[in-house]
Amino acid sequence: MFKLSKKLQELPPYLFLEIDKAKRKARAQGRDIIDLGIGDPDQPTPKHIIEALNRAALEPANHRYALDQGMPLLRRAIEGWYRRRFKVKLDPDSEILPLIGSKEGIAHFPLAFLNPGDYSLVPDPCYPPYKGGTILAGGKPYIMPLLEKNAFLPDLKSIPLSARKKAKIIFVNYPNNPTSAIARDSFYKELISFAHKNKIIIISDLAYSEICYDGYKPKSLLEFKGAGDVAVEFHSLSKTYNMTGWRVGWACGNKKLISALAKVKSNVDSGIFSAVQLAAAAALNGPQEHLEHMCSLYRQRRDVLVRGLNSLGWLAFNPKATFYVWIKVPQGRDSIKFSGELLEKANIVVTPGVGFGKYGEGYIRMALTVDKDRIREALDRLRKYG
Numbered sequence: 001m002f003k004l005s006k007k008l009q010e011l012p013p014y015l016f017l018e019i020d021k022a023k024r025k026a027r028a029q030g031r032d033i034i035d036l037g038i039g040d041p042d043q044p045t046p047k048h049i050i051e052a053l054n055r056a057a058l059e060p061a062n063h064r065y066a067l068d069q070g071m072p073l074l075r076r077a078i079e080g081w082y083r084r085r086f087k088v089k090l091d092p093d094s095e096i097l098p099l100i101g102s103k104e105g106i107a108h109f110p111l112a113f114l115n116p117g118d119y120s121l122v123p124d125p126c127y128p129p130y131k132g133g134t135i136l137a138g139g140k141p142y143i144m145p146l147l148e149k150n151a152f153l154p155d156l157k158s159i160p161l162s163a164r165k166k167a168k169i170i171f172v173n174y175p176n177n178p179t180s181a182i183a184r185d186s187f188y189k190e191l192i193s194f195a196h197k198n199k200i201i202i203i204s205d206l207a208y209s210e211i212c213y214d215g216y217k218p219k220s221l222l223e224f225k226g227a228g229d230v231a232v233e234f235h236s237l238s239k240t241y242n243m244t245g246w247r248v249g250w251a252c253g254n255k256k257l258i259s260a261l262a263k264v265k266s267n268v269d270s271g272i273f274s275a276v277q278l279a280a281a282a283a284l285n286g287p288q289e290h291l292e293h294m295c296s297l298y299r300q301r302r303d304v305l306v307r308g309l310n311s312l313g314w315l316a317f318n319p320k321a322t323f324y325v326w327i328k329v330p331q332g333r334d335s336i337k338f339s340g341e342l343l344e345k346a347n348i349v350v351t352p353g354v355g356f357g358k359y360g361e362g363y364i365r366m367a368l369t370v371d372k373d374r375i376r377e378a379l380d381r382l383r384k385y386g
Protein backbone atom coordinates (compact mmCIF):
# COMPACT_ATOMS: atom_id res chain seq x y z
CA MET A 1 0.00 0.00 0.00
CA PHE A 2 2.77 2.42 0.89
CA LYS A 3 5.36 2.77 -1.79
CA LEU A 4 8.95 3.56 -0.84
CA SER A 5 10.32 6.83 -2.17
CA LYS A 6 12.43 6.65 -5.31
CA LYS A 7 15.45 7.71 -3.31
CA LEU A 8 15.02 4.91 -0.82
CA GLN A 9 14.56 2.41 -3.61
CA GLU A 10 17.77 3.65 -5.19
CA LEU A 11 19.86 3.02 -2.07
CA PRO A 12 22.08 -0.03 -2.43
CA PRO A 13 21.04 -2.94 -0.17
CA TYR A 14 22.85 -2.89 3.13
CA LEU A 15 24.80 -6.12 2.80
CA PHE A 16 26.09 -5.97 6.34
CA LEU A 17 22.64 -6.69 7.75
CA GLU A 18 22.64 -10.00 5.84
CA ILE A 19 26.02 -10.92 7.25
CA ASP A 20 24.81 -10.07 10.72
CA LYS A 21 21.82 -12.34 10.28
CA ALA A 22 23.96 -15.28 9.15
CA LYS A 23 26.34 -14.67 12.05
CA ARG A 24 23.54 -14.61 14.61
CA LYS A 25 22.07 -17.79 13.20
CA ALA A 26 25.44 -19.55 13.46
CA ARG A 27 25.85 -18.36 17.06
CA ALA A 28 22.35 -19.53 17.95
CA GLN A 29 23.37 -22.98 16.72
CA GLY A 30 26.07 -22.89 19.40
CA ARG A 31 28.97 -22.57 16.97
CA ASP A 32 32.19 -20.87 18.13
CA ILE A 33 32.33 -17.91 15.77
CA ILE A 34 35.44 -15.76 15.31
CA ASP A 35 34.20 -12.37 14.15
CA LEU A 36 36.71 -10.54 11.98
CA GLY A 37 33.87 -8.69 10.31
CA ILE A 38 33.13 -5.62 12.37
CA GLY A 39 35.17 -2.46 12.55
CA ASP A 40 34.42 -1.73 16.17
CA PRO A 41 37.25 -1.47 18.75
CA ASP A 42 37.18 -4.28 21.31
CA GLN A 43 38.97 -2.26 24.00
CA PRO A 44 36.95 -0.16 26.48
CA THR A 45 36.73 3.63 26.52
CA PRO A 46 39.54 4.99 28.78
CA LYS A 47 38.37 5.34 32.36
CA HIS A 48 38.88 9.08 32.79
CA ILE A 49 36.46 9.68 29.90
CA ILE A 50 33.79 7.49 31.49
CA GLU A 51 34.28 9.32 34.77
CA ALA A 52 33.81 12.66 33.02
CA LEU A 53 30.54 11.36 31.59
CA ASN A 54 29.40 10.18 35.02
CA ARG A 55 30.09 13.53 36.62
CA ALA A 56 28.41 15.45 33.81
CA ALA A 57 25.37 13.16 33.73
CA LEU A 58 24.61 13.98 37.39
CA GLU A 59 24.41 17.69 36.62
CA PRO A 60 20.81 18.82 35.87
CA ALA A 61 22.00 21.67 33.64
CA ASN A 62 23.26 19.00 31.24
CA HIS A 63 19.86 17.36 30.84
CA ARG A 64 18.37 20.08 28.67
CA TYR A 65 18.61 20.63 24.92
CA ALA A 66 22.19 21.26 23.92
CA LEU A 67 23.24 24.05 21.58
CA ASP A 68 23.12 23.05 17.91
CA GLN A 69 26.67 24.23 17.27
CA GLY A 70 28.04 22.29 20.22
CA MET A 71 29.31 23.64 23.53
CA PRO A 72 32.06 26.29 23.23
CA LEU A 73 34.13 24.20 25.63
CA LEU A 74 34.06 21.22 23.24
CA ARG A 75 34.82 23.35 20.20
CA ARG A 76 37.80 24.82 22.03
CA ALA A 77 38.98 21.32 22.99
CA ILE A 78 38.79 20.31 19.32
CA GLU A 79 40.69 23.45 18.32
CA GLY A 80 43.48 22.62 20.79
CA TRP A 81 43.68 18.97 19.79
CA TYR A 82 43.88 19.89 16.12
CA ARG A 83 46.58 22.47 16.69
CA ARG A 84 48.70 20.07 18.75
CA ARG A 85 48.21 17.15 16.39
CA PHE A 86 48.38 18.80 12.96
CA LYS A 87 49.66 22.35 13.61
CA VAL A 88 46.52 23.61 11.89
CA LYS A 89 44.75 26.63 13.39
CA LEU A 90 40.97 26.66 13.37
CA ASP A 91 38.47 29.21 14.62
CA PRO A 92 36.36 27.33 17.20
CA ASP A 93 33.33 29.54 16.50
CA SER A 94 33.11 29.24 12.75
CA GLU A 95 35.36 26.43 11.53
CA ILE A 96 34.40 23.57 13.87
CA LEU A 97 31.07 21.76 14.16
CA PRO A 98 30.54 18.88 16.64
CA LEU A 99 28.49 15.99 15.25
CA ILE A 100 26.43 13.08 16.56
CA GLY A 101 29.15 10.78 15.22
CA SER A 102 30.90 11.65 11.98
CA LYS A 103 28.62 9.32 9.97
CA GLU A 104 25.76 11.67 10.73
CA GLY A 105 27.60 14.70 9.35
CA ILE A 106 28.97 12.85 6.33
CA ALA A 107 25.51 11.59 5.38
CA HIS A 108 23.90 15.02 5.87
CA PHE A 109 26.55 17.09 4.10
CA PRO A 110 25.33 16.44 0.52
CA LEU A 111 21.92 17.92 1.46
CA ALA A 112 23.66 21.26 1.78
CA PHE A 113 25.12 21.36 -1.73
CA LEU A 114 23.52 18.90 -4.15
CA ASN A 115 20.60 19.66 -6.43
CA PRO A 116 18.74 16.87 -8.23
CA GLY A 117 21.03 15.20 -10.73
CA ASP A 118 24.26 16.68 -9.33
CA TYR A 119 27.14 14.29 -8.81
CA SER A 120 29.28 13.35 -5.88
CA LEU A 121 32.59 11.79 -6.82
CA VAL A 122 32.67 8.69 -4.67
CA PRO A 123 35.48 6.17 -4.26
CA ASP A 124 34.59 2.51 -4.70
CA PRO A 125 35.02 0.46 -2.53
CA CYS A 126 34.03 2.91 0.23
CA TYR A 127 32.38 3.57 3.55
CA PRO A 128 28.67 3.31 2.58
CA PRO A 129 27.36 6.76 3.75
CA TYR A 130 29.17 8.55 0.90
CA LYS A 131 26.82 6.90 -1.57
CA GLY A 132 23.83 6.81 0.78
CA GLY A 133 24.07 10.49 1.70
CA THR A 134 24.42 11.47 -1.95
CA ILE A 135 21.36 9.49 -3.02
CA LEU A 136 19.21 10.73 -0.13
CA ALA A 137 20.09 14.28 -1.19
CA GLY A 138 18.82 13.58 -4.71
CA GLY A 139 22.30 13.38 -6.19
CA LYS A 140 24.11 10.67 -8.08
CA PRO A 141 27.30 8.95 -6.96
CA TYR A 142 29.89 9.05 -9.75
CA ILE A 143 32.16 6.10 -9.08
CA MET A 144 35.93 6.53 -8.82
CA PRO A 145 37.40 3.01 -8.78
CA LEU A 146 40.10 2.39 -6.17
CA LEU A 147 42.41 -0.03 -7.91
CA GLU A 148 45.37 -1.95 -6.63
CA LYS A 149 47.52 -0.70 -9.52
CA ASN A 150 46.91 2.89 -8.31
CA ALA A 151 47.65 2.02 -4.67
CA PHE A 152 43.89 2.31 -4.02
CA LEU A 153 43.89 6.05 -4.76
CA PRO A 154 41.37 7.49 -7.22
CA ASP A 155 42.74 8.43 -10.64
CA LEU A 156 41.58 12.05 -10.83
CA LYS A 157 42.97 12.54 -14.33
CA SER A 158 40.61 9.89 -15.69
CA ILE A 159 37.46 11.70 -14.51
CA PRO A 160 35.87 13.09 -17.67
CA LEU A 161 35.01 16.76 -18.06
CA SER A 162 31.29 15.96 -18.22
CA ALA A 163 31.44 14.40 -14.75
CA ARG A 164 33.59 17.21 -13.33
CA LYS A 165 31.00 19.71 -14.49
CA LYS A 166 28.17 17.97 -12.67
CA ALA A 167 30.18 17.19 -9.55
CA LYS A 168 29.77 19.32 -6.42
CA ILE A 169 31.56 17.09 -3.91
CA ILE A 170 34.45 14.64 -3.90
CA PHE A 171 34.85 12.18 -1.03
CA VAL A 172 38.25 10.92 0.07
CA ASN A 173 39.12 8.75 3.06
CA TYR A 174 42.77 8.11 3.96
CA PRO A 175 43.78 6.09 5.89
CA ASN A 176 41.14 4.15 4.01
CA ASN A 177 38.34 1.88 5.08
CA PRO A 178 38.16 -0.83 3.72
CA THR A 179 41.48 -1.06 1.79
CA SER A 180 43.70 0.41 4.59
CA ALA A 181 45.55 2.40 1.91
CA ILE A 182 47.19 5.71 2.84
CA ALA A 183 47.52 8.98 0.92
CA ARG A 184 50.81 10.40 -0.28
CA ASP A 185 51.40 14.16 -0.03
CA SER A 186 51.46 14.37 -3.81
CA PHE A 187 47.94 12.93 -3.97
CA TYR A 188 46.57 15.58 -1.58
CA LYS A 189 48.27 18.34 -3.57
CA GLU A 190 46.80 17.05 -6.82
CA LEU A 191 43.38 16.72 -5.16
CA ILE A 192 43.40 20.32 -3.91
CA SER A 193 44.31 21.67 -7.31
CA PHE A 194 41.64 19.46 -8.91
CA ALA A 195 39.05 20.86 -6.48
CA HIS A 196 40.05 24.47 -7.16
CA LYS A 197 40.10 24.03 -10.91
CA ASN A 198 36.73 22.29 -11.06
CA LYS A 199 35.02 24.11 -8.16
CA ILE A 200 34.37 20.92 -6.23
CA ILE A 201 34.15 20.58 -2.44
CA ILE A 202 36.50 18.07 -0.83
CA ILE A 203 35.19 15.92 1.99
CA SER A 204 38.11 14.29 3.76
CA ASP A 205 37.11 11.53 6.18
CA LEU A 206 39.92 11.18 8.72
CA ALA A 207 38.32 8.68 11.10
CA TYR A 208 41.56 6.65 11.32
CA SER A 209 44.08 9.47 11.82
CA GLU A 210 45.36 7.99 15.09
CA ILE A 211 45.37 4.28 14.26
CA CYS A 212 48.79 3.91 12.63
CA TYR A 213 51.96 1.82 12.78
CA ASP A 214 55.66 1.58 12.03
CA GLY A 215 56.31 5.29 12.58
CA TYR A 216 53.72 6.41 10.02
CA LYS A 217 51.55 9.39 11.11
CA PRO A 218 48.62 10.38 8.87
CA LYS A 219 48.36 14.05 7.91
CA SER A 220 45.30 16.25 7.84
CA LEU A 221 44.30 17.50 4.39
CA LEU A 222 44.01 20.93 6.01
CA GLU A 223 47.79 20.98 6.49
CA PHE A 224 48.13 21.48 2.73
CA LYS A 225 48.09 24.86 1.02
CA GLY A 226 44.77 25.83 -0.50
CA ALA A 227 42.73 23.17 1.30
CA GLY A 228 41.10 25.67 3.64
CA ASP A 229 39.18 27.21 0.71
CA VAL A 230 37.63 24.01 -0.58
CA ALA A 231 37.64 21.32 2.10
CA VAL A 232 35.90 20.00 5.17
CA GLU A 233 37.47 17.26 7.24
CA PHE A 234 35.45 14.81 9.32
CA HIS A 235 36.84 13.37 12.54
CA SER A 236 35.47 10.93 14.99
CA LEU A 237 36.13 10.00 18.60
CA SER A 238 34.91 6.48 17.77
CA LYS A 239 38.18 4.81 16.78
CA THR A 240 40.60 7.15 18.55
CA TYR A 241 39.06 6.79 22.01
CA ASN A 242 37.08 3.53 21.63
CA MET A 243 33.83 5.49 21.73
CA THR A 244 31.81 4.07 18.81
CA GLY A 245 28.60 3.80 20.82
CA TRP A 246 28.83 7.30 22.27
CA ARG A 247 28.12 9.05 18.97
CA VAL A 248 30.41 12.03 18.86
CA GLY A 249 32.66 13.45 16.16
CA TRP A 250 33.17 16.73 14.34
CA ALA A 251 33.56 18.50 11.03
CA CYS A 252 36.12 21.26 10.57
CA GLY A 253 37.45 23.40 7.76
CA ASN A 254 36.06 26.06 5.47
CA LYS A 255 33.56 28.17 7.39
CA LYS A 256 31.00 28.54 4.59
CA LEU A 257 30.88 24.77 4.23
CA ILE A 258 30.67 24.31 8.00
CA SER A 259 27.83 26.80 8.37
CA ALA A 260 25.90 25.13 5.54
CA LEU A 261 26.14 21.77 7.30
CA ALA A 262 25.09 23.45 10.56
CA LYS A 263 22.00 24.77 8.81
CA VAL A 264 21.01 21.30 7.60
CA LYS A 265 21.55 19.89 11.06
CA SER A 266 19.56 22.60 12.80
CA ASN A 267 16.58 21.22 10.87
CA VAL A 268 17.09 17.57 11.78
CA ASP A 269 18.65 17.32 15.23
CA SER A 270 18.94 19.29 18.44
CA GLY A 271 22.54 18.79 19.41
CA ILE A 272 24.61 16.20 21.25
CA PHE A 273 23.82 15.24 24.86
CA SER A 274 25.83 17.79 26.87
CA ALA A 275 27.31 15.11 29.14
CA VAL A 276 28.70 13.35 26.07
CA GLN A 277 30.14 16.66 24.84
CA LEU A 278 31.87 17.22 28.18
CA ALA A 279 33.25 13.68 28.12
CA ALA A 280 34.45 14.25 24.54
CA ALA A 281 36.26 17.40 25.69
CA ALA A 282 37.85 15.39 28.50
CA ALA A 283 39.00 12.83 25.93
CA LEU A 284 40.59 15.46 23.67
CA ASN A 285 42.16 17.49 26.49
CA GLY A 286 43.23 14.53 28.63
CA PRO A 287 46.10 12.04 28.57
CA GLN A 288 46.58 10.28 25.22
CA GLU A 289 48.69 7.35 26.46
CA HIS A 290 46.03 4.75 25.68
CA LEU A 291 46.68 5.39 21.97
CA GLU A 292 50.18 4.00 22.06
CA HIS A 293 48.95 0.91 23.86
CA MET A 294 46.06 0.42 21.44
CA CYS A 295 48.14 0.86 18.32
CA SER A 296 50.72 -1.57 19.67
CA LEU A 297 47.94 -4.08 20.32
CA TYR A 298 46.56 -3.71 16.78
CA ARG A 299 50.07 -3.92 15.36
CA GLN A 300 50.79 -7.21 17.11
CA ARG A 301 47.53 -8.63 15.81
CA ARG A 302 48.30 -7.33 12.35
CA ASP A 303 51.68 -9.03 12.35
CA VAL A 304 50.17 -12.37 13.39
CA LEU A 305 47.35 -12.14 10.84
CA VAL A 306 49.26 -10.83 7.83
CA ARG A 307 52.19 -13.22 8.31
CA GLY A 308 49.82 -16.11 8.88
CA LEU A 309 47.75 -15.38 5.80
CA ASN A 310 50.79 -14.84 3.61
CA SER A 311 52.24 -18.15 4.81
CA LEU A 312 48.99 -19.80 3.69
CA GLY A 313 49.61 -18.34 0.25
CA TRP A 314 46.97 -15.59 0.52
CA LEU A 315 47.74 -12.05 -0.59
CA ALA A 316 47.10 -9.74 2.37
CA PHE A 317 48.15 -6.08 2.19
CA ASN A 318 50.13 -5.06 5.27
CA PRO A 319 48.41 -1.94 6.64
CA LYS A 320 50.34 1.11 7.87
CA ALA A 321 47.13 2.49 9.38
CA THR A 322 43.50 1.55 10.26
CA PHE A 323 42.60 -1.73 11.93
CA TYR A 324 41.70 -3.52 8.72
CA VAL A 325 43.51 -6.00 6.55
CA TRP A 326 42.47 -6.04 2.88
CA ILE A 327 42.92 -9.45 1.33
CA LYS A 328 42.66 -10.84 -2.16
CA VAL A 329 40.20 -13.69 -2.43
CA PRO A 330 42.21 -16.77 -3.42
CA GLN A 331 41.75 -17.66 -7.09
CA GLY A 332 39.71 -14.50 -7.63
CA ARG A 333 36.49 -16.04 -6.39
CA ASP A 334 33.18 -14.30 -5.64
CA SER A 335 33.66 -12.44 -2.34
CA ILE A 336 30.17 -13.10 -0.98
CA LYS A 337 30.36 -16.82 -1.75
CA PHE A 338 33.85 -17.01 -0.31
CA SER A 339 32.81 -15.23 2.90
CA GLY A 340 29.84 -17.59 3.18
CA GLU A 341 32.15 -20.58 2.88
CA LEU A 342 34.46 -19.20 5.58
CA LEU A 343 31.49 -18.94 7.89
CA GLU A 344 30.09 -22.36 7.08
CA LYS A 345 33.36 -24.32 7.11
CA ALA A 346 35.61 -22.43 9.50
CA ASN A 347 33.16 -20.42 11.62
CA ILE A 348 34.98 -17.21 10.69
CA VAL A 349 33.15 -14.00 9.83
CA VAL A 350 34.80 -11.63 7.35
CA THR A 351 33.37 -8.80 5.26
CA PRO A 352 33.05 -9.43 1.51
CA GLY A 353 34.66 -6.60 -0.44
CA VAL A 354 31.67 -6.16 -2.73
CA GLY A 355 29.73 -4.90 0.31
CA PHE A 356 31.72 -1.66 -0.12
CA GLY A 357 31.02 -1.38 -3.84
CA LYS A 358 31.59 -3.31 -7.02
CA TYR A 359 35.32 -2.58 -7.18
CA GLY A 360 35.63 -4.33 -3.83
CA GLU A 361 34.77 -7.59 -5.56
CA GLY A 362 37.63 -10.05 -5.44
CA TYR A 363 38.64 -8.95 -1.91
CA ILE A 364 37.61 -9.51 1.68
CA ARG A 365 38.25 -7.34 4.73
CA MET A 366 39.33 -8.65 8.12
CA ALA A 367 39.28 -6.42 11.22
CA LEU A 368 41.98 -6.50 13.90
CA THR A 369 39.43 -6.09 16.65
CA VAL A 370 39.80 -9.56 18.24
CA ASP A 371 42.74 -10.67 20.35
CA LYS A 372 45.88 -12.41 19.11
CA ASP A 373 44.89 -15.86 20.35
CA ARG A 374 41.64 -15.77 18.43
CA ILE A 375 43.51 -14.62 15.32
CA ARG A 376 45.88 -17.59 15.73
CA GLU A 377 42.86 -19.87 16.16
CA ALA A 378 41.33 -18.41 12.97
CA LEU A 379 44.57 -19.09 11.09
CA ASP A 380 44.62 -22.69 12.40
CA ARG A 381 41.12 -23.19 11.12
CA LEU A 382 42.00 -21.75 7.71
CA ARG A 383 45.00 -24.08 7.53
CA LYS A 384 42.81 -27.04 8.42
CA TYR A 385 40.06 -26.27 5.92
CA GLY A 386 42.47 -25.32 3.17
Ligand SMILES: *Cc1c(COP(=O)(O)O)cnc(C)c1O
Binding pocket: 039, 100, 101, 102, 103, 104, 127, 173, 177, 205, 207, 235, 236, 237, 238, 239, 244, 247, 248, 249
Ligand atom coordinates in the same frame (compact mmCIF):
# COMPACT_ATOMS: atom_id res chain seq x y z
C1 LIG B 1 34.17 4.22 11.67
C2 LIG B 1 34.21 5.18 10.55
C3 LIG B 1 33.72 6.48 10.74
C4 LIG B 1 33.26 6.94 12.11
O1 LIG B 1 31.94 6.99 12.26
P1 LIG B 1 31.27 7.58 13.56
O2 LIG B 1 29.92 7.90 13.04
O3 LIG B 1 32.01 8.79 14.00
O4 LIG B 1 31.27 6.50 14.58
C5 LIG B 1 33.78 7.38 9.68
N1 LIG B 1 34.33 7.01 8.52
C6 LIG B 1 34.84 5.79 8.31
C7 LIG B 1 35.48 5.47 7.02
C8 LIG B 1 34.76 4.83 9.32
O5 LIG B 1 35.24 3.61 9.10
